[in-house]
Amino acid sequence: MNAASHGRRPRVNRKGLAALLALGFLAGCTTGGGTAAPTGGAGRAVALKFYDAQGHGTLLSPRRARAVTHGSGGSDSDALVDPRTLRVLDDFPLYEDGPRLRFDLPGRGGPAALALNWPTDQGFSTVVVDNGGKGFTRGATVVFNHAAAQDAKRRLDEALALRPSYRRSARFTAAYRTAARELARADAADSDAGRGKHGQRALSAVDAAYGQLLEEYGPRARREHAPWTGVTVADGADPKRWAPLAGSLTRPDGWVRIVFDPDEDPVDPDDPRAPVPRRYREAVAAAHAAGLKVLGQPVDSAYANGSEHPELGTRAGYLARIKRYVDAFPDIEAWEIGNEVNGCWTDSRTTGGGDCTDRLLPPRDRMRHKVADAAAYVRKKRPEAAVVLTLYWQLGTDAARWSAFTWPRANLPRAVREDIDVVLLSSWIEDAPLGLAFDQVLTRLAADFPDQRVGLGELGYWNEDTSRFYWAFDEDDPAAARRRVARRYYAAALGYPSSVGGTFWWYFAQEMPGDAGLRAAVRGAR
Numbered sequence: 001m002n003a004a005s006h007g008r009r010p011r012v013n014r015k016g017l018a019a020l021l022a023l024g025f026l027a028g029c030t031t032g033g034g035t036a037a038p039t040g041g042a043g044r045a046v047a048l049k050f051y052d053a054q055g056h057g058t059l060l061s062p063r064r065a066r067a068v069t070h071g072s073g074g075s076d077s078d079a080l081v082d083p084r085t086l087r088v089l090d091d092f093p094l095y096e097d098g099p100r101l102r103f104d105l106p107g108r109g110g111p112a113a114l115a116l117n118w119p120t121d122q123g124f125s126t127v128v129v130d131n132g133g134k135g136f137t138r139g140a141t142v143v144f145n146h147a148a149a150q151d152a153k154r155r156l157d158e159a160l161a162l163r164p165s166y167r168r169s170a171r172f173t174a175a176y177r178t179a180a181r182e183l184a185r186a187d188a189a190d191s192d193a194g195r196g197k198h199g200q201r202a203l204s205a206v207d208a209a210y211g212q213l214l215e216e217y218g219p220r221a222r223r224e225h226a227p228w229t230g231v232t233v234a235d236g237a238d239p240k241r242w243a244p245l246a247g248s249l250t251r252p253d254g255w256v257r258i259v260f261d262p263d264e265d266p267v268d269p270d271d272p273r274a275p276v277p278r279r280y281r282e283a284v285a286a287a288h289a290a291g292l293k294v295l296g297q298p299v300d301s302a303y304a305n306g307s308e309h310p311e312l313g314t315r316a317g318y319l320a321r322i323k324r325y326v327d328a329f330p331d332i333e334a335w336e337i338g339n340e341v342n343g344c345w346t347d348s349r350t351t352g353g354g355d356c357t358d359r360l361l362p363p364r365d366r367m368r369h370k371v372a373d374a375a376a377y378v379r380k381k382r383p384e385a386a387v388v389l390t391l392y393w394q395l396g397t398d399a400a401r402w403s404a405f406t407w408p409r410a411n412l413p414r415a416v417r418e419d420i421d422v423v424l425l426s427s428w429i430e431d432a433p434l435g436l437a438f439d440q441v442l443t444r445l446a447a448d449f450p451d452q453r454v455g456l457g458e459l460g461y462w463n464e465d466t467s468r469f470y471w472a473f474d475e476d477d478p479a480a481a482r483r484r485v486a487r488r489y490y491a492a493a494l495g496y497p498s499s500v501g502g503t504f505w506w507y508f509a510q511e512m513p514g515d516a517g518l519r520a521a522v523r524g525a526r
Contacts, residue, residue: 111135125435
């Protein structure tokens with residue numbers, strides 16, 4: 001869980017990070033967050049016309065379009081990405097030029113797609129406009145809503161072709177027909193306003209249909225490995241209460257992710273020779289007694305930079321804690337050797353409020369080395385246990401170096417990947433939405449890690465400790481939305497050949513005992 005998601009710390013303030021980026025405090029990063037002159041040559045700028053998210057056909061000013069992408073308080077989320085790999089080519093490329101927002105194409109001339117946060121009737125998504133899959137290679141004027149709907153509908157049709165066994169439900173069929181009808185109207189419109197209006201309506205319908213496909217197909221998909229249905233326990237939750245419930249919700253393939261929290265250790269957390277707390281032994285025993293397998297997490301990302309426990313900020317101290325817990329629990333089935341490893345807060349000094357700063361940890365103490373050491377140790381010490389690495393889903397909500405598909409390429413060489421069995425994606429959609437991009441992102445994750453199993457790591461929605469920048473499914477009823485998030489994501493994460501599923505709901509012990517709908521969402525995905 002990231003530094004600000006942790007129950008006693010505020011979520012990382014991405015508005016604060018965007019301000020640092022805008023001021024040039026983070027080396028190698030740029031932003032298009034204000035008015036700027038184009039830097040590309042003639043014919044190298046793409047101008048965007050944004051229409052309202054309600055499908056009324058109202059043209060938005062650049063300022064208003066930006067406000068929509070910010071949700072209820074988020075920062076800029078635009079990025080140019082490689083249309084095939086989703087690697088970030090340029091962060092925050094949009095700039096205001098007269099009545100339009102524009103971006104310049106990369107100087108080397110390769111294709112580029114635009115990704116940003118945008119809402120539909122289903123909530124916010126990462127929306128990728130990739131010009132029919134080819135990316136943009138020359139200047140153009142684009143009606144954003146229409147282009148986004150065309151590209152999303154194309155990806156939906158490709159997804160259907162890859163899932164010939166999917167039996168289309170009435171709900172899916174209704175949404176799909178609406179999408180096709182509205183897109184046809186947008187294509188035939190004689191004005192940009194018409195294209196914007198019907199394009200946005202089509203985008204909402206594609207979002208509804210695509211989500212229905214993933215939710216219905218996931219539990220029935222053929223997979224190469226046994227699935228994992230997971231929950232997370234942290235902060236001293238009583239195993240006598242959570243273990244029986246977790247076992248009944250997730251069997252026959254249930255997992256519990258136990259967070260070994262240094263703040264909760266009754267012994268000196270700075271002494272690597274100290275025994276592990278008794279209550280953790282009781283928790284692991286209770287989980288096994290309930291028929292659950294255990295994913296152990298010795299170091300949550302909130303502590304990885306050493307801001308609260310200085311020893312964890314060092315390479316040696318991090319490995320010492322991994323060793324302490326791995327040695328103490330020979331019967332744990334999997335170990336999360338790095339949590340949200342591409343989060344800026346794991347390699348940066350943070351403020352008291354949890355904001356990342358421009359001060360990085362010393363090179364020897366960066367997460368890439370901590371991950372390599374920990375993976376090698378678990379592989380050698382516990383060869384029968386699965387080695388799990390968790391990435392944090394973000395694309396455009398932080399600098400390029402931290403994005404989910406850029407960081408691994410730069411920091412996980414082949415030798416390290418060979419020691420990793422499972423790669424999970426931690427998703428806090430109120431900070432960085434998935435939505436329409438879910439299938440695109442999970443498919444890309446599997447392609448980037450062809451020798452590993454993939455799935456979702458921790459998941460949660462609109463708790464008191466989270467940002468609430470972006471909403472999903474129901475803007476006015478967070479509890480109802482939370483149930484729909486769980487139902488959709490638990491099921492959809494199972495729908496890929498190399499899936500394990502996972503989806504370790506973070507606030508399981510706090511939220512599920514009193515919410516029958518949330519429990520039903522987990523049961524329904526098995």
